Amino acid sequence: xxxxxxxxxxxxxxxxxxxxxxxxxxxxxxxxxxxxxxxxxxxxxxxxxxxxxxxxxxxxxxxxxxxxxxxxxxxxxxxxxxxxxxxxxxxxxxxxxxxxxxxxxxxxxxxxxxxxxxxxxxxxxxxxxxxxxxxxxxxxxxxxxxxxxxxxxxxxxxxxxxxxxxxxxxxxxxxxxxxxxxxxxxxxxxxxxxxxxxxxxxxxxxxxxxxxxxxxxxxxxxxxxxxxxxxxxxxxxxxxxxxxxxxxxxxxxxxxxxxxxxxxxxxxxxxxxxxxxxxxxxxxxxxxxxxxxxxxxxxxxxxxxxxxxxxxxxxxxxxxxxxxxxxxxxxxxxxxxxxxxxxxxxxxxxxxxxxxxxxxxxxxxxxxxxxxxxxxxxxxxxxxxx
Numbered sequence: 155x156x157x158x159x160x161x162x163x164x165x166x167x168x169x170x171x172x173x174x175x176x177x178x179x180x181x182x183x184x185x186x187x188x189x190x191x192x193x194x195x196x197x198x199x200x201x202x203x204x205x206x207x208x209x210x211x212x213x214x215x216x217x218x219x220x221x222x223x224x225x226x227x228x229x230x231x232x233x234x235x236x237x238x239x240x241x242x243x244x245x246x247x248x249x250x251x252x253x254x255x256x257x258x259x260x261x262x263x264x265x266x267x268x269x270x271x272x273x274x275x276x277x278x279x280x281x282x283x284x285x286x287x288x289x290x291x292x293x294x295x296x297x298x299x300x301x302x303x304x305x306x307x308x309x310x311x312x313x314x315x316x317x318x319x320x321x322x323x324x325x326x327x328x329x330x331x332x333x334x335x336x337x338x339x340x341x342x343x344x345x346x347x348x349x350x351x352x353x354x355x356x357x358x359x360x361x362x363x364x365x366x367x368x369x370x371x372x373x374x375x376x377x378x379x380x381x382x383x384x385x386x387x388x389x390x391x392x393x394x395x396x397x398x399x400x401x402x403x404x405x406x407x408x409x410x411x412x413x414x415x416x417x418x419x420x421x422x423x424x425x426x427x428x429x430x431x432x433x434x435x436x437x438x439x440x441x442x443x444x445x446x447x448x449x450x451x452x453x454x455x456x457x458x459x460x461x462x463x464x465x466x467x468x469x470x471x472x473x474x475x476x477x478x479x480x481x482x483x484x485x486x487x488x489x490x491x492x493x494x495x496x497x498x499x500x501x502x503x504x505x506x507x508x509x510x511x512x513x514x515x516x517x518x519x520x521x522x523x524x525x526x527x528x529x530x531x532x533x534x535x536x537x538x539x540x
Contacts, residue, residue, distance in 0.1 A: 157451065161458035164431060172463065175427045179467025179513065182420040184474035186413050187509045191475075191502065209282070209391055210370050211377055213244060213363040216385050235359040236386060238351075243383055244363050249376050252366040254278035257347060259354040261321060270305075272343045274350025282366055283339070289313060290330030293346045299326035300344040303334040317343075322353055417512065424520035428460045432528045444533040453529040460521025461514065468513025472506060 165172045215234030241255040257274035280292055290313040293300060301311060311317060315328045326345065334340055351357050367376060373390045380388040432439070439452055 157455050157458055158462075161455055161462055164435070164455075165459055165462060168431070171427060171430070175423055175463055176467040176470055178420050178423050179464060179516065180470035180474055182413070182416050183468050183471025183509050183513055184478065186417060186512065187472060187475040187505060189410055189413050190505050190508065209364045210367045210373050211365040211380065211388055211390055213240060213365065213380055213383075213386050213388050214361075216387050235356065235361060236363065238358040238360055240383055240386060241360065241363050244365060244380065247376065247379065249367055249369065249372055250365055251368045252278055252282045254282045254364045255347060255360045256362050256364060257350045257354070257356055257359065258361040259350060259356070261319070268308075270343060271341065272345055272350060272354075274345055274347040274354075276347045279344075279364075282364060286335065286339075287333040288330040289333060290328075292330055293344065294329070295327070296346055296349045297325065297327050298329040298346065300330040300332060301328060302332050302340040302342045302344070304340040305343060306331045319353075324353060417516065421516045421520045424460055424463055424516060425523065427463065428456060428521055428524040429527070431459065432456060432524050436531060439528055439531060440533045443531070449529040452531075453525045456525040456528045457518075457521040460524065461517040464513045464517025464520070465510075468510050468516075471513070472509060 213236065215236050235257075238255065241253055244250055244253040255276060255278070259272045259274070261270045261272065263270060275293070277292070280286065288300060290300075291298075299317060301309065306312070309317065311328050311331075313328055313331060317326045317328060318324070319326070332339060332344075345353075351359065365376075367373060377388040377390055380386065443449070443452060
């Protein structure tokens with residue numbers, strides 16, 4: 155007697171119930187797989203993103219340094235500002251290779267449901283981000299503007315077009331469009347620093363100074379020297395990365411805990427399905443035992459049903475993850491703070507294996523009690539009560 159085939163046929167008797175159970179397992183495994191893949195790629199993506207910024211240190215206004223730095227890198231608003239003279243003081247340090255002053259200002263557009271982030275910069279930003287590729291020219295005149303890649307798509311603008319700011323009654327000439335970088339730079343409007351300071355009434359003020367050192371290994375020592383400047387705080391990118399990962403890690407733990415709870419609930423669903431199947435087939439199981447089937451055969455038969463359900467559900471879940479993984483990733487990006495702009499779900503074979511093992515564990519654990527219950531039935535008693 156092929157117990158595997160018998161177990162499979164038993165499951166097909168109640169197609170709707172079996173399908174719902176398989177689907178619930180599949181969804182749980184799909185979310186688990188995506189979360190695990192997301193976690194694997196998240197840290198590396200953050201590291202790569204910060205590395206691509208080409209920044210070793212950041213000088214920011216005194217306050218909450220890590221929060222301010224995170225907001226600046228992500229396009230958020232801060233309350234305090236630096237004096238423009240701080241940029242000259244930073245440039246005067248021999249160990250500093252590039253010091254790029256930045257003034258950031260956001261214009262809220264509630265009717266369009268978005269906030270436009272304008273960055274006032276000077277020519278140092280090009281030296282700092284020397285991997286940039288710009289279609290057109292960089293900022294020369296006071297009315298020039300360079301659009302990030304995403305901004306150009308939203309604004310439907312090309313080189314030679316104009317952008318009008320009704321809030322300030324000011325018109326900019328689009329002189330360049332930044333090719334896609336995969337960082338927050340794609341979502342910024344870049345204008346000359348002096349223009350931004352005048353337009354946004356922030357004369358002689360800066361949001362931050364982004365620094366590249368001649369020797370990155372001197373970051374800690376130079377940071378201590380920079381902290382001697384009045385009303386400033388300095389952070390290194392490695393410190394910022396650690397803080398960002400710590401914040402993100404706490405949220406990821408919550409998300410993963412929710413997934414584990416869902417997997418546990420699904421396990422009870424499998425247990426319920428197999429129990430119902432056992433109760434419905436007590437007479438059949440009694441006949442099998444009366445005609446020579448041993449208790450071990452009944453145990454294995456019922457246990458196999460649970461395993462088959464879980465394996466099929468696990469495979470279905472992995473297929474769902476492959477098809478809908480990017481959709482789930484977008485949902486996670488909305489939940490997690492400081493999420494990188496690029497896709498980071500990292501599909502690895504080890505994660506496939508791990509999720510299949512989880513599916514097997516679900517089937518193994520959920521099937522033990524129904525299998526024991528079925529194997530303990532007494533043929534005579536069952537046949538009499540049937």
